[in-house]
Amino acid sequence: MTICNPFSNSSPDGKAAYHVVKGTVVIARPRVRSGPGRKTTVQLYSSTQLETKTKKARLSKTASLKNKKKTKHGKTDTFTYHIKFHLDLEFGVPGAIVMKNGNKNEFFLKFVSLEVSEDRKIHFDCNSWVYPVKKTNADRLFFLNTSYLPSKTPLPLQDLRQEELVSIRGNGRGERKSWERIYDYDYYNDLGSPDKGEDHARPVLGGTQLYPYPRRCRTGRPLSAQDGVTETRDIFLNLDCYVPPDDRFSPVKFSEFITSSVQAVIHFLMPEVQSLFQGDINNFRSFEQLKKDLYAEPRHSPAGEMMAMEKLKTIVPDEVYNDVTKEIKHNPVKFSVPQVIAADENAWRTDEEFAREMLAGLNPNVIKCLEVFPPVGTGRTESSITSSHIEGKLDGLTIQRAMHEKRIFILDHHDYLMPYLSRINAQNGVCVYASRTLLFLKDDGSLKPLVIELTLPGEEEQSRVFVPEIPVRALWELAKTFVAVNDSGYHQLISHWLYTHATVEPFVIATKRQLSAMHPIYKLLDPHFKDTLHINALGRSVLLCSGGIVERTMFPGKYSMELSSKIYANWRFTEQALPEDLIKRGIAVRDSTQTSGVGLLLEDYPYATDGLDIWVCIKKWVHKYCIRFYPDDLAVNSDVELQSWYTEIRHVGHGDRRDDPHCWLELNSVENLIQTLTTLIWIASALHASVNFGQFAYAGFAPNRPTRCREFIPVENTREFAALQHDPEKFFFHMIPDRFTTTLGLALIEVLSYHMSDEIYLGQRASSGWTDDNEVLRVFEEFTNDLRKVEKNIKERNKDAKLKNRMGPAKVPYMLMYPDTSNTAGKENGLTGKGIPNSVSA
Incomplete structure (x- = not known):
């Protein structure tokens, strides 16, 4: 393919001998350095023509970076350079560029743009550091955006x-x-x-x-x-x-x-x-x-x-x-x-906000629907939570009915922690439980905490169970704090x-x-x-x-x-x-009628709805x-x-x-x-x-x-x-x-x-x-x-x-x-x- 280029030049006999292809090179402006100069050169590889002898992609002569100007691209301070190539008539369409950094310091190359014809520009998105060839012993290659x-x-x-x-x-x-x-x-x-x-x-x-x-x-x-x-x-x-x-x-x-x-x-x-x-x-x-x-x-x-x-x-x-x-x-x-x-x-201290953050806070993808009551851990270890802890708090529903209607949820930080808890608590100044928190979905779509179980390891698990109605309200607040601690650790390390x-x-x-x-x-x-x-x-x-x-x-x-x-x-x-x-x-x-392929059982779940x-x-x-x-x-x-x-x-x-x-x-x-x-x-x-x-x-x-x-x-x-x-x-x-x-x-x-x-x-x-x-x-x-x-x-x-x-x-x-x-x-x-x-x- 021949480039139809307006920048052609003629030989002495009046025939076009080569085309001039002009372009721009944009780099991020260094904070303390002047940027690359004439020692940095660019060459083009043809995407359509081979060298006769080597059968490799045809390579242009080098062009140097010239006419540096201070510019700005978005919030990025940049230098824009001009380059000019003299290409033979049969060079074809450039498909790659070769950048040789002949200077002492690296620079961040944003892009190179070439005018290959009156109505066509081609673009090379680079966005990479180009290091001096004295260090790399190799030129830097970038491909066209095709x-x-x-x-x-x-x-x-x-x-x-x-x-x-x-x-x-x-x-x-x-x-x-x-x-x-x-x-x-x-x-x-x-x-x-x-x-x-x-x-x-x-x-x-x-x-x-x-x-x-x-x-x-x-x-x-x-x-x-x-x-x-x-x-x-x-x-x-x-x-x-x-x-x-x-x-x-x-x-x-x-x-x-x-x-x-x-x-x-x-x-x-x-x-x-x-x-x-x-x-x-x-x-x-x-x-x-x-x-x-x-x-x-x-x-x-x-x-x-x-x-x-x-x-x-x-x-x-x-x-x-x-x-x-x-x-x-x-x-x-x-x-x-x-x-x-x-x-x-x-407001952060309320039970409602404590529960809401499990759906719309910074770790909203751990809460799940309770499938078995009482909760059962690995090794079939049964929770200390009993029906007496949550009966009468389910808006008139039985536990089984509430589970059937998908209205009891659990935030479970128990099983994965238990094997490590003794070692974690042996560290200086660390006192942590494994936790399970059960919550109930109210008619207005918000969640109500029902009960928190805090567990320590031993020959047999040692658990304490806390409910919001506990006479010493401060105990319930501390229990919520330990749940938040578990959730914070899981959030940062896992989620x-x-x-x-x-x-x-x-x-x-x-x-x-x-x-x-x-x-x-x-x-x-x-x-x-x-x-x-x-x-x-x-x-x-x-x-x-x-x-x-x-x-x-x-x-x-x-x-x-x-x-x-x-x-x-x-x-x-x-x-x-x-x-x-x-x-x-x-x-x-699963719900094939929904665009996402699923139907939510918890309608007011911001993370899931927006997600x-x-x-x-x-x-x-x-x-x-x-x-x-x-x-x-x-x-x-x-x-x-x-x-x-x-x-x-x-x-x-x-x-x-x-x-x-x-x-x-x-x-x-x-x-x-x-x-x-x-x-x-x-x-x-x-x-x-x-x-x-x-x-x-x-x-x-x-x-x-x-x-x-x-x-x-x-x-x-x-x-x-x-x-x-x-x-x-x-x-x-x-x-x-x-x-x-x-x-x-x-x-x-x-x-x-x-x-x-x-x-x-x-x-x-x-x-x-x-x-x-x-x-x-x-x-x-x-x-x-x-x-x-x-x-x-x-x-x-x-x-x-x-x-x-x-x-x-x-x-x-x-x-x-x-x-x-x-x-x-x-x-x-x-x-x-x-x-x-x-x-x-x-």
Whole structure:
């Protein structure tokens, strides 16, 4: 194919000798560097013509970056360069570009755009770091935005396609360097620090029946001299851990991440400074003091700040310390007021709000319909809850009738905890029960707590049962607190980390290793993997490691990740699809008359109602996208890259779950492909948003969602029971985490709940040039419009006074499934409490 180009030049005999193709190159503007110069060059590969001698894709001469100008794309400060190619007449249509960074420093390449004719531009979406060729010893290749199945790849691009895939798989050896684009798998052998002592040793997760786990991206750091299997880690918090360049934060994201982390550190430090001058460095004394210290401007205390800063200097890298120093001088130092206490400071304490948050809070996908009464655990251990605890509270129904009508629900944090509870409680300052909570669905659609069972292990389980009518009301309030502690731990470690972050990572790695960037499924999934590898690497380095923030704040402590491994042993990808999850929990039944395929048995269930709307939108979009490229089942079965991708996910990335026949669908039909991709996109986008971005709204007020307890509930006729009766508030604050742990936990969830300005939300893409397929663009616009309709429905539901669970006593509207499609170019960021980012990015 010959390019019909207006920029042609003539030879001396008057005939056109070559075409001039002009273009632009856009990079993110570095904070302190000048950006690439003339030593950085670009070449083009033809998608239609081969070199006569080599039979490889025809390669153009080099073009240098020229005429640098400061520009802006969205909120990103950029440099825009001009390039010009002289192409021979038969060069054909460019299909790939080769970027050679001849400068000293890496840069973040956003995109390259070329004018190939009067009416046609072609686009290369890059969004990756390009490192100096002196380090990489290789040029950087980017393909055109045209999608090709492997069997339909233009001949000149076939070798480039295969060579690119081979080059990024690596060989499983050596320590990865920051400039290497290598995607390989490894076990979670990066959590412990056995060289520090036995108490810092952690088991390797993954690869064994004892500790199954998803795989992570391999880094290849040196192994510990102590045990020979654990990777060594830097002593300081390592914010520059290895992530392949394609998956590293953009400059904007990394800058904002550092800034929000710095602010969190300041918010953590200042209440600690105050405590030094208030005579109680261990506990908050009252609700009023907690609110005053955490959510109000602290008194300036130069001496205290100096002490705190000296302490900080010993535990964070120099660049973070310097940023904190600057930030303290210019910004107010306080946490925002969490939504759960913004409208009514006491609503969080009501039974109705306690129950509502199981349906519309930050962990809304654990509650299930009770199937057996009394509840029975593993090993057929029967609960201590009896009919006498709940009879007469079921609006005139018998227990069996209420169960038959699907009106008794259970929040069950019993079975998975019991095997670990003795070890967890043996840790210093940890006192935790396993819990079961039964609730009744009232006629108005809200839930009423009926009974709480708290259990400790022993030769026989030791249980205490609490009901709302108990004479000493403080005992019931403490029982609810222990349930919240269980739920907080499960939320952070399982619902959030394991079921979204950890389970998505193998899909990211397999996609990079097995699907070419030209593959249509790669283009479909790419935005749903943005920043996941980087945020996960930071999570392991700072939060999940031995002595990390999770171990310091959550009740499982040093057993946190080991506990999540035991729960992963029963994880099934098929059950992560929202309709299947709701059916499994007894909250929905199959119903072919519904667009989602299921009918809800609990009508006022905000997470499920909004979630099913989102699920339907995603599945409709995925369906129309897939049939564009796969007209029949044969096309799916014959796609070698797609089949290799799925095989690697099942047998390597999630290899510890490969033998469960119910864990995976067979990838042998268009229908199963659509279901698999819909489930994956659901997990990465809506599921993650539902359990992440509401954290500060609900857990930002620590008494509502404590992360551990330091005392058990006292029994009658003891000194502790007398103390509880004398001053319930003081006892409560001695029971929940101390102020250090509380403030550290708040600093963490403030960062996690923060929407960065470069966030790309569901129904959005980084640019309209992500594909040149107009039909795909039309269908994607339809997807966006469908999501806008969901947004309208969510707003209308939140206004409906009949739907008690949409707002609740705390007056927090349910917006965690609100897509926020109009939030483009980062015009609204921070603690917004709404929005579904495309990916697991926080």
